[in-house]
Amino acid sequence: MDIIVCVKQVPGTANVEVDPVTGVLKRDGHAGKLNPYDLFALEAAFRIRELSPEPEKVRIRTLSMGPGQAEASLLETVYMGADSAYLVSDRKFAGSDVQATSYTLSRAVMKTGPFDLIICGKQTTDGDTAQVGPELAEQLGIEHAANVTEAEPEEDGIRVTVNMDDVIMIQKMRYPCLITIDKDANTPRLPSYRRKLACGSGAVTVWTASDLDIDLKRCGLEGSPTRVEKIFPPESRCDREISEGSGDELAGELCSWLRERKFL
Amino acid sequence: MGIVVHNDRITPKEADALMKLCPFGAFSYEKGELSAGPACRMCRLCVKNGPPGAVTFEEEKTSGINKDLWRGIAVYAEYCSRGKNSGRVHPVSLELLGKARELASVTGHPVYALLIGSGTGDAAEQLLEYGADAVYVYDNKVFTDFIISPFAATFTDFIQKVKPSSILVGATSRGRSLAPKVAARVRAGLTADCTMLEMKENTDLVQIRPAFGGNIMARIVTPGTRPQFCTVRYKIFSAPEKQLPHGRIVMMDVTGDMLSGSTEIISILPKPEEIDISDAEVIVAVGRGLKSKDDIRLASDLAKALGAQLACTRPLVEAGWFDPRRQIGLSGRTVKPKLIITLGISGSVQFAAGMRNSDVIIAVNSDRNAPIFSVAHRGFVGDLYGIVPKLLEKAEEYRNV
Structure with a gap:
């Protein structure tokens, strides 16, 4: 059985600010980390392997698209237990929106060989869209379930517990399929120091656009239907009122405000 | 197309400046050649704020679509068959109908509702009361519960037959699964969790949402393709007033090829009664201004006095102080109470996106320059430890009078 876990390297900090005067985007440091939601996807893959009748026959590979630095995050997945890792990285993929990203990932998935199950994190901390997983499934022509809290392998497919708004749904999905794992669905394991020592260089295979069977018109900015027209700091409210003073004064002011409006 | 670096116009010093300017570290400088790598997000700050003419953005030719x-x-x-909205349309869809009408007034386009469900009964008439010009109904037993393939095939059938310019989907668990599936199928642009929507006269939908995970908003458009898809969370917009229906109901054929799929539902379990802050009328929210876990007591006492639900920011959930279901923000819940009091919350865009549409926002924070004060209607610059205990005392006095 072959499982692919898609991961993303995200900025180490979420503190991006726009300087209101110069309009410059400020970001402290460029260090990236593995998207925290992906840890639950990886753990789900390892557990499926452990629950399988023949765990040694389950191969787990990880896949990411991003800049060269993302190799560090992929290495981490190998230290945790992935058998192999792949990075697709090319300037031609820059500016990809969900459509172009999921298309490019789908071509990379095919290049890594046959698969039974793809597992993604529910969303990333930098995009927060939760869209790439379901779009990737469609690009590959397979079914998906999002927000999965439990996944248990069965003979010819997988039994998943899906967290919907009002109900919990238990579904049987046939391979090949894709699932996205809900936050806190499991307790992710830490990278193994022993695996780290055993892992030589070249654990991550890096592909560029020319390594993939891909239509470049569907990649990067050109393949992206959406465009960011402008980025800007959020507007301030103009009808606001701000009070300063001692704790006692402010408490008094707040108290009478709440009383007048019958909140107290 | 995209970012073009004109190396003949760049001095090493300017190259260095450009590298510092890029928030994503996408530039590399080797052998006198500056180039933008795969980390480039096309934010174009290098074009705008770099040395004039050093970096340009090459637009694509306008596409041929009509x-x-x-x-x-x-x-x-x-249409919900289970849970608290059972037998009716999810309220987020009504909110979106109201927004769709506003957007349509710019272009003079009609407003459509797509209803997929089983035994939808008078739900279509209800949608007419909320202002739809036409309701397209696909009713079949298969649609009782959400399985991806039949819903995606049916949604696609609607798009192919009706050809809507824009499509708004509620960002419920179903919507967040269905919209990307269908958008990928028809190769449409999709923007998740929009917090504002505007319409251009040329029918381009302007989708505004917090971006890059931080304190910044992005205006996103889909200039060259149709349809244009977006999702919007519950309680971002307001439901319109009911009106006299004027629209029509169109019953659509559900054909066999739309109903196939390989996923089977084995069982459906009710969800245990959950903490739900999204329907609370009054909320007291705390953030990192809280110094220790024990101090949550201050906030919960205030919440009790106000008959409010207690909520928090992402860091407090990460610290393990709160149940994740109490988190407000883009990665938590969206709330729209009559009153929200934030205590010691600086107000990242991530957080503000989840509460900025509340009727009244009161912020207590010791930092005069915290962004929360540009979101709040009433700001109190001061230490929550100085204000809240006094407020509780005064509230207690008032109750005893």
Whole structure:
């Protein structure tokens, strides 16, 4: 059985600010980390392997698209237990929106060989869209379930517990399929120091656009239907009122405000 | 197309400046050649703020699609068969109908509702009361519960037959699964969790949402393709007033090829009664201004006095102080109470996106320059430890009078 876990390297900090005067985007440091939601996807893959009748026959590979630095995050997945890792990285993929990203990932998935199950994190901390997983499934022509809290392998497919708004749904999905794992669905394991020592260089295979069977018109900015027209700091409210003073004064002011409006 | 670096116009010093300017570290400088790598997010700050002419953004040629062939603003009306909205359309769909009408007034387009469900009964008439010009109904037993393939095939059938220019989908668990599936199928642009929507006269939908995970908003458009898809969370917009229906109901054929799929539902379990802050009328929210876990007591006492629900920011959930269901923000819940009091919350865009549409926002924070004060209606600059205990005392006095 072959499982692919898609991961993303995200900025180490979420503190991006726009300087209101110069309009410059400020970001402290460029260090990236593995998207925290992906840890639950990886753990789900390892557990499926452990629950399988023949765990040694389950191969787990990880896949990411991003800049060269993302190799560090992929290495981490190998230290945790992935058998192999792949990075697709090319300037031609820059500016990809969900459509172009999921298309490019789908071509990379095919290049890594046959698969039974793809597992993604529910969303990333930098995009927060939760869209790439379901779009990737469609690009590959397979079914998906999002927000999965439990996944248990069965003979010819997988039994998943899906967290919907009002109900919990238990579904049987046939391979090949894709699932996205809900936050806190499991307790992710830490990278193994022993695996780290055993892992030589070249654990991550890096592909560029020319390594993939891909239509470049569907990649990067050109393949992206959406465009960011402008980025800007959020507007301030103009009808606001701000009070300063001692704790006692402010408490008094707040108290009478709440009383007048019958909140107290 | 994209970012073009004109190396003949760049001195090493300027190259260095450009590298520092890029928030994503996408530039590399080797052998006198500056180039933008795969980390480039096309934010174009290098074009705007770099040395003039050093970096340019090459636009693509306008695509050949005829936007006039795509007409109407469609809202996916999510029909619920279970849970608290059982037997009716999810309220987020009604909110979106109201927004769709506003957007349509710019272009003169009709407003459509797409209703997919089983035994939808008078739900279509209800959608007419909320202002739809036409409701397209696909009713079949298969649609009792959400399975991806039949819903995606049916949604696609609607798009192919009706050709709406814009499609608004509620960002419920169903919407967040269905919209990307269908958008990928028809190769449409999709923007998640929009917090504001505007319409251009040329029918381009302007989608505004917090971006890059931080304190910044992005205006996103889909200039060259149709349809244009977006999702919006519950309680971002307000439901319109009911009106006299004027629209029509169109019953659509559900054909066998739309119903196939390989996923089977084994069982459906009710969800245990959950903490739900999204329907609270009054909320007291705390953030990192809280110094220790024990101090949550201050906030919960205030919440009790106000009959409010207690909520928090992402860091407090990460610290393990709160149940994740109490988190407000883009990665938590969206709330729209009559009153929210934030205590010691600086107000990242991530957080503000989840509460900025509340009727009244009161912020207590010791930092005069915290962004929360540009979101709040009433700001109190001061230490929550100085204000809240006094407020509780005064509230207690008032109660005893």
